[in-house]
Amino acid sequence: MVSLQINKKSYTIDADPEMPLLWAIRDLAGLTGTKFGCGVAQCGACTIHLNGEAVRSCVTKVSRAIGQEITTIEGLSVNNDHPLQLAWNEANVPQCGYCHSGQLMSAAVLLKEKPSPTDEDIDNAMSGNICRCGTYPRIRKAIHLAAEMQRKETAK
Amino acid sequence: MTAQQKNPPLKSSVRLISVFGILLTFVGLMAFGLNEPLYPPAKSNTLVIKKDSITSVKAFKAVYTVLMSPRCMNCHPSGDVPLQGDDSHLHTMFPKRGTEGKGVLAMKCANCHQPANTPGLHTPPGNPNWHLPPANMKMVFQGKTARQLAKQMVDPKQNGHKNMQQLLEHADDGLVLAGWNPGEGRTLPPMSHAQFKKAWTTWIKTGAYAPKN
Numbered sequence: 001m002v003s004l005q006i007n008k009k010s011y012t013i014d015a016d017p018e019m020p021l022l023w024a025i026r027d028l029a030g031l032t033g034t035k036f037g038c039g040v041a042q043c044g045a046c047t048i049h050l051n052g053e054a055v056r057s058c059v060t061k062v063s064r065a066i067g068q069e070i071t072t073i074e075g076l077s078v079n080n081d082h083p084l085q086l087a088w089n090e091a092n093v094p095q096c097g098y099c100h101s102g103q104l105m106s107a108a109v110l111l112k113e114k115p116s117p118t119d120e121d122i123d124n125a126m127s128g129n130i131c132r133c134g135t136y137p138r139i140r141k142a143i144h145l146a147a148e149m150q151r152k153e154t155a156k
Numbered sequence: 157m158t159a160q161q162k163n164p165p166l167k168s169s170v171r172l173i174s175v176f177g178i179l180l181t182f183v184g185l186m187a188f189g190l191n192e193p194l195y196p197p198a199k200s201n202t203l204v205i206k207k208d209s210i211t212s213v214k215a216f217k218a219v220y221t222v223l224m225s226p227r228c229m230n231c232h233p234s235g236d237v238p239l240q241g242d243d244s245h246l247h248t249m250f251p252k253r254g255t256e257g258k259g260v261l262a263m264k265c266a267n268c269h270q271p272a273n274t275p276g277l278h279t280p281p282g283n284p285n286w287h288l289p290p291a292n293m294k295m296v297f298q299g300k301t302a303r304q305l306a307k308q309m310v311d312p313k314q315n316g317h318k319n320m321q322q323l324l325e326h327a328d329d330g331l332v333l334a335g336w337n338p339g340e341g342r343t344l345p346p347m348s349h350a351q352f353k354k355a356w357t358t359w360i361k362t363g364a365y366a367p368k369n
Contacts, residue, residue, distance in 0.1 A: 040278075041267075042249075047267075053266070053267055054264070055266075064271065105262075106262035125260070125262040127249045128267070128268075129262075
């Protein structure tokens with residue numbers, strides 16, 4: 001049995017330390033918001049936060065996450081009200097939606113490190129997250145929108 | 157009476173020495189903080205140089221074939237995007253070097269590169285210390301001639317602040333060794349690590365001469 005700290009909650013699960021963290025999150029902890037895409041860190045669909053970094057959970061072993069702080073899309077905000085989630089809704093970003101939990105988790109790291117990102121910052125941060133529907137222009141728009149919301153919130 | 161005249165000379169001297177001492181401490185701390193070496197100090201200092209330019213140049217030519225192989229050169233690119241594959245193409249997704257060589261924003265190297273190789277063909281290779289050289293010392297291999305690279309290797313201002321002893325020991329650095337454990341689907345450098353280390357050691361111990369071209 002191993003203990004994982006996911007979204008500030010402790011999960012004790014029967015997982016091999018060599019198991020991909022994505023399996024543990026989805027199949028053992030039951031948090032299915034994080035998606036399986038390629039399985040080899042090429043698409044970004046499985047992006048979660050490990051100690052605040054946008055880690056690809058499909059190639060990350062459970063052993064790397066023991067004792068660390070894991071955040072999944074379910075833990076990004078309490079009421080789905082992270083500025084990015086609000087902006088995603090407002091800009092109607094997703095088409096099929098499959099890649100968007102990963103997109104949001106990468107964008108959240110970007111906004112944390114660069115509260116007012118330029119287009120170049122967005123390219124640099126988001127180039128590891130692929131969207132087969134091609135929603136990239138709306139992703140860019142929503143990130144700028146979320147940055148603006150975040151700035152207004154901070155200014156209050 | 158001025159303020160200076162109020163203090164006896166001894167008291168003034170003590171205060172001056174104290175202020176100077178504090179300043180010196182700060183300067184020392186700043187210097188170490190800002191110029192922290194990229195590599196640990198040399199384990200020993202037993203380097204004996206026996207100059208022999210012909211043997212040295214010959215050894216470096218062997219070293220150069222390894223340094224220019226994809227397993228070494230791919231992480232010493234001329235630009236800020238690492239290279240990938242046996243054809244040394246730009247890394248897919250275009251991850252950027254970043255200040256410390258560890259990537260930027262949501263694209264840090266360790267987000268995908270794990271402490272060990274990921275199983276499977278062409279999956280991300282891994283190492284606990286996976287990174288590019290930092291932005292302030294890029295240590296570029298790509299596009300360098302043997303002469304240019306040899307001269308770069310021995311210059312502490314271009315080699316990660318390494319002296320010759322540290323350079324000698326660098327043959328056993330974890331990331332250098334990772335070149336011989338590249339993960340499935342990648343060719344190895346053109347000689348074994350033992351042969352490389354022998355050529356590297358010979359090059360340094362015979363004077364670290366640079367080839368003419």
